[in-house]
Amino acid sequence: MALFQHRSALLIGLLALSLKTAHSQVFVVGEGTATADISTDFSPTHVSLPDTVMTERGRRELVRNLEAEQGFAHRALPVSAAVTLRANGPISPGGADYRKLIYQKGEAAALGDRVIITSLEIKPDRIILDLNGGPYAKHRFLSHVQINDAPVTQTNGQAATGSRITLIFEGHVPEISAPEVKALLEPVIDFGVKTSEQAYADTLPPVLKEAIAAHEVLVGMNHRMVLAALGAPENKVREQPSGDANGARYEEWIYGHVPQTIRFVRFVADRVTVVEIAALGKPVEIHDKDEMGGYNSPDATREVAMGDKAADGTEKTSAPPTLLKPGEAASTGSSNNKVQFPDDNKGGSSRPASSGQPPSNNLALAQRPL
Structure with missing residues (x-):
């Protein structure tokens, strides 16, 4: 009996020790621990605000x-x-x-x-x-409606x-x-x-960067340049210009409203062609000449010629392209460098592509000169 009581006390002691050890291993994250790194420092602003009510x-x-x-x-x-x-x-x-x-x-x-x-x-x-x-x-709204305990619509x-x-x-x-x-x-x-327009403006020449920073639109700018300079327009007008034989459409962006200065920016394709500035009490300014020094101009084309130009300005002439290696002569019997292919009527013998019989359709392209 004494031995049984001793064993019971020993088991109870071990159980209490294990429970104490288990409780000591529990890690609880409280509010203080979870929000310890959150800064609550605050400094009020000092922005001058107008007195008029928003329109x-x-x-x-x-x-x-x-x-x-x-x-x-x-x-x-x-x-x-x-x-x-x-x-x-x-x-x-x-x-x-x-x-x-x-x-x-x-x-x-x-x-x-x-x-x-x-x-x-x-x-x-x-x-x-x-x-x-x-x-x-x-x-x-239908996500709250159920029929026979089943929702009418499924939410994500x-x-x-x-x-x-x-x-x-x-x-x-x-x-x-x-x-x-x-x-x-x-x-x-x-x-x-920086917005994408501002980042784009940083890649432009200094003259254009200064114009965009001053919120000016120059004749010759494209849509992205105008957006970087003035932002999105208040109104857009799309019309068909009269007297244009090609029927090219233009788009007009309008900035400002009376009594403020109003700017009319006209685009043809992706280029500003006319800028009209109407200020109160002043005559309308019309800009229709290129103001970007040829940058983004449709006339700024470059002619691509066959061969390079020599030092004296004359163009170098080069032989037409060929599959022959340098110094390799053309095969005998060939005519006008035409591709040779087997003769269907002579069992594998070759004949020039210029023979009287017409070739099969699948070899029609092979007859063309290189």
């Missing part, structure tokens, strides 16, 4: 210029719609609450990740921007991975431009990344 034209231009814009995250962004940023003011939530939001909802973008504005909504006192698809999964099952930032203004949204909105979002997103 419908300004609203359309803001949506056109901001949608699909790309930048880099200046801080970690949560998969949530609870992030609000006041113009030239603080961000909410902040500090530990911001880390807690990311811990609970997940991270949509880490520091330095590329983000893209996929949706933009302007309300009376705020601008709502969805990044990388937004924090809500897109679904159809993909969860939302984007974020939403609400930019709040004092009283109303002013007549603000896209660069000013980007400056207000600077503590959260860095839009200082």
Whole structure:
């Protein structure tokens, strides 16, 4: 009996020791550990904003210029719609609450990740921007309808991975431009990344780079150069020019509106042919002469001649191409360097291609001179 009690106590002790060892090996990641590397430092912006209320034209231009814009995250962004940023003011939530939001909802973008504005909504006192698809999964209404416990439509099952930032203004949204909105979002997103048009402009000659930097359009520019200089046009007009025998169509891009300076940029194919500048109180300026020194000009053609030119300017003459090796003479019996092939009527003997009988169709090409 004493031996049994001793063994029981020994087993209970070993069990307690194993449980203690098992508990000591469990590693739990808490909120503090998961969000330790997330920075919550914030410095408010100081952007001068106009007092006028945003017009419908300004609203359309803001949506056109901001949608699909790309930048880099200046801080970690949560998969949530609870992030609000006041113009030239603080961000909410902040500090530990911001880390807690990311811990609970997940991270949509880490520091330095590329983000893209996929949706933009302007309300009376705020601008709502969805990044990388937004924090809500897109679904159809019928995905909630079931018949006999079976859904009518199948969803893709993909969860939302984007974020939403609400930019709040004092009283109303002013007549603000896209660069000013980007400056207000600077503590959260860095839009200082070159666009494809800007990167393309860096490859151009200095004269064109200076014109694009000054937002000027020169006669002779192509579509990409104009986009780099002035951006997308407000309106486009496509017409058939009168008196053109070839029937070539032109396209006209219109920038600005009254009382601002209006620019009419006319394209024929991929080249600017006419630029008209209409400023208030001034005569219309018309530019229709090439202003690029022949760069991108349709007349800048180069003649390709047979052979190279010698030092004295005369063209070198060269023999026609041949399959013969250097110094090898043509085979005897050949006429005009025509290909020899067996004679069908003489059982394998050869005859020149210029004999009276016509060749078979499958050898018609072989009769042509080299």
